[in-house]
Amino acid sequence: MPQSKISTEKLNLYYGAKHALKDITIRIRSNMVTALIGPSGCGKSTFLKSLNRMNELTDGARTEGKVYLDGEDIYGSGMDVTRLRKRVGMVFQQPNPFPMTIYDNIAYGPKVHGVRNKEKLDGIVERSLRQAAIWEEVENQLNRTAMGLSGGQKQRLCIARALAVEPEVLLMDEPTSALDPVSTLKVEELIGQLKGKYTIVIVTHNMQQAARVSDDTAFFLMGEMVEFDTTARLFVHPADRRTQEYITGKFG
Amino acid sequence: MMRKLKDDVLLCLIYLAAFFAEFLLIGILVYVFVKGFPHISLHFLTTVTSVLEGTVGIAGNIVNTIYMVVLTLVIAVPVGIGSAIYLNEYARPGKIVRLIEFTTQTLSGIPSIIFGLFGMVFFGVTLGLGYSILTGALTLSLMVLPLITRNTQEALKTVPESYTSGAIGMGAGKWYVIRTILLPSAMPGIVTGIILAVGRILGESAALLFTAGSGYFLPRSLGGWFHKMVESGGTLTIQLYLSMEKAQYDTAFAIAVVLLGMVLGMNLLTRFFIRKIETAKFTDAGGE
Ligand SMILES: Nc1ncnc2c1ncn2[C@@H]1O[C@H](COP(=O)(O)OP(=O)(O)OP(=O)(O)O)[C@@H](O)[C@H]1O
Numbered sequence: 141m142p143q144s145k146i147s148t149e150k151l152n153l154y155y156g157a158k159h160a161l162k163d164i165t166i167r168i169r170s171n172m173v174t175a176l177i178g179p180s181g182c183g184k185s186t187f188l189k190s191l192n193r194m195n196e197l198t199d200g201a202r203t204e205g206k207v208y209l210d211g212e213d214i215y216g217s218g219m220d221v222t223r224l225r226k227r228v229g230m231v232f233q234q235p236n237p238f239p240m241t242i243y244d245n246i247a248y249g250p251k252v253h254g255v256r257n258k259e260k261l262d263g264i265v266e267r268s269l270r271q272a273a274i275w276e277e278v279e280n281q282l283n284r285t286a287m288g289l290s291g292g293q294k295q296r297l298c299i300a301r302a303l304a305v306e307p308e309v310l311l312m313d314e315p316t317s318a319l320d321p322v323s324t325l326k327v328e329e330l331i332g333q334l335k336g337k338y339t340i341v342i343v344t345h346n347m348q349q350a351a352r353v354s355d356d357t358a359f360f361l362m363g364e365m366v367e368f369d370t371t372a373r374l375f376v377h378p379a380d381r382r383t384q385e386y387i388t389g390k391f392g
Numbered sequence: 393m394m395r396k397l398k399d400d401v402l403l404c405l406i407y408l409a410a411f412f413a414e415f416l417l418i419g420i421l422v423y424v425f426v427k428g429f430p431h432i433s434l435h436f437l438t439t440v441t442s443v444l445e446g447t448v449g450i451a452g453n454i455v456n457t458i459y460m461v462v463l464t465l466v467i468a469v470p471v472g473i474g475s476a477i478y479l480n481e482y483a484r485p486g487k488i489v490r491l492i493e494f495t496t497q498t499l500s501g502i503p504s505i506i507f508g509l510f511g512m513v514f515f516g517v518t519l520g521l522g523y524s525i526l527t528g529a530l531t532l533s534l535m536v537l538p539l540i541t542r543n544t545q546e547a548l549k550t551v552p553e554s555y556t557s558g559a560i561g562m563g564a565g566k567w568y569v570i571r572t573i574l575l576p577s578a579m580p581g582i583v584t585g586i587i588l589a590v591g592r593i594l595g596e597s598a599a600l601l602f603t604a605g606s607g608y609f610l611p612r613s614l615g616g617w618f619h620k621m622v623e624s625g626g627t628l629t630i631q632l633y634l635s636m637e638k639a640q641y642d643t644a645f646a647i648a649v650v651l652l653g654m655v656l657g658m659n660l661l662t663r664f665f666i667r668k669i670e671t672a673k674f675t676d677a678g679g680e
């Protein structure tokens with residue numbers, strides 16, 4: 141088995157008294173796509189956010205257990221959150237470009253991490269937009285506001301924005317649930333192109349999508365990880381009855 | 393049928409009320425303009441009143457007004473925006489924040505003459521600033537602070553959470569996000585607060601009479617322009633009040649016209665700026 145990029149050990153998360161993640165132990169393979177599936181409220185987003193410490197923005201959220209990135213404990217005292225979030229980027233469910241130009245959206249992250257040189261930024265902007273397969277559509281309007289793009293374009297812009305800081309891991313929380321089928325297809329193709337270079341963890345409600353894009357799949361239920369396996373095996377021979385019921389649409 | 397009639401009557405009344413309000417406003421403006429405009433001359437605008445020559449001029453008051461507006465804003469805008477940022481983004485929500493918000497709101501309901509009394513005693517006497525533009529500006533700062541803080545707070549609240557999480561998710565620190573995303577997005581609201589503040593400064597008389605006094609001379613030397621801040625100086629509104637007291641109605645109306653012109657000009661200017669900001673943000677940001 142290839143080396144794991146991120147692994148967790150007995151990860152528990154509490155929102156006040158609510159126990160949202162229960163003893164999650166998982167090994168996410170490097171340069172692969174891992175899908176998280178499960179019914180609403182089972183803790184997928186919570187788990188995703190705990191991988192780059194975005195859960196710390198929530199008042200009253202408490203984390204126990206370990207999360208390792210390349211073997212390094214991300215909740216350890218030596219971990220710099222800014223560096224961590226540069227290495228582990230995030231794409232959200234609702235496309236959320238900033239109210240600025242397309243160029244400034246992409247350049248935002250690099251600027252956060254200290255890139256000031258104009259030529260260097262130009263290069264990053266073009267590279268990132270190309271990687272996110274949106275360059276052809278926007279190359280003539282870099283100085284226009286990103287708010288004028290279509291929903292699908294906005295989401296690919298957000299992916300480009302996340303790629304601009306050269307992350308190692310991309311966390312995607314239902315990145316296509318707000319998009320039309322054509323845009324969804326484009327984003328899925330994009331994920332196919334990006335894997336290999338990045339480790340991707342994607343939350344999805346769409347079984348077909350999980351089957352199409354991912355190498356591994358984890359099934360969550362009420363804060364627990366019921367089953368984790370290669371996508372091929374999990375969808376064909378689920379080991380747990382609950383997994384089988386979920387993927388065949390019996391509940392959720 | 394009955395309902396329709398009722399609706400029609402109501403609509404009629406609403407139109408009437410709107411017409412009445414509009415008519416009143418325009419009527420006042422026209423009246424002031426007709427009474428005041430003939431008494432405005434270049435001489436009136438560019439000289440100060442001379443008892444020896446028996447001429448009347450408001451140049452000193454215009455300068456005082458500008459000083460008062462600028463100085464008050466220099467004090468109140470950073471403090472107001474700063475406290476709004478603190479209350480919204482840093483302070484833990486709870487009793488203390490609510491207490492501060494309640495106090496600020498109450499502060500904006502206090503009659504201005506009480507601010508004048510406090511300013512005179514505290515800034516004027518205790519701090520020894522006497523009757524001066526600075527004393528007036530400090531007093532007015534207290535008065536307009538709630539306006540700026542409140543408007544900034546409201547504007548900050550309307551900035552979507554998703555912008556912040558997007559930026560934080562890329563590793564940006566809190567202050568960086570505030571500087572690059574929150575404040576620019578909140579700018580129209582902040583500017584609105586500042587405009588309201590300027591309106592209050594321009595219109596204030598009671599709080600200034602006790603604190604800034606009524607001096608109306610122009611500085612004679614370069615150093616005088618700096619020293620002016622700690623000298624007594626009456627704004628246009630103060631001068632208007634004093635002229636009325638002395639039954640110099642021509643002068644009073646002329647000053648009123650100048651004041652109205654200032655307010656109008658400022659509104660147009662800020663509207664222009666806000667539109668510029670909005671355009672830069674949400675549409676074409678100037679060419680390809
Ligand atoms: N900020 C919060 N405070 C308290 N409870 C929360 C908070 N966020 C989430 N929860 C609870 O934690 C559980 C997991 O939520 P989470 O958002 O991770 O679910 P999810 O699997 O992403 O669901 P969905 O598919 O609807 O997005 C839910 O029961 C939810 O009610």
Ligand SMILES: [Mg+2]
Nearest residue numbers: 184185186313
């Ligand atoms: Mg979710």
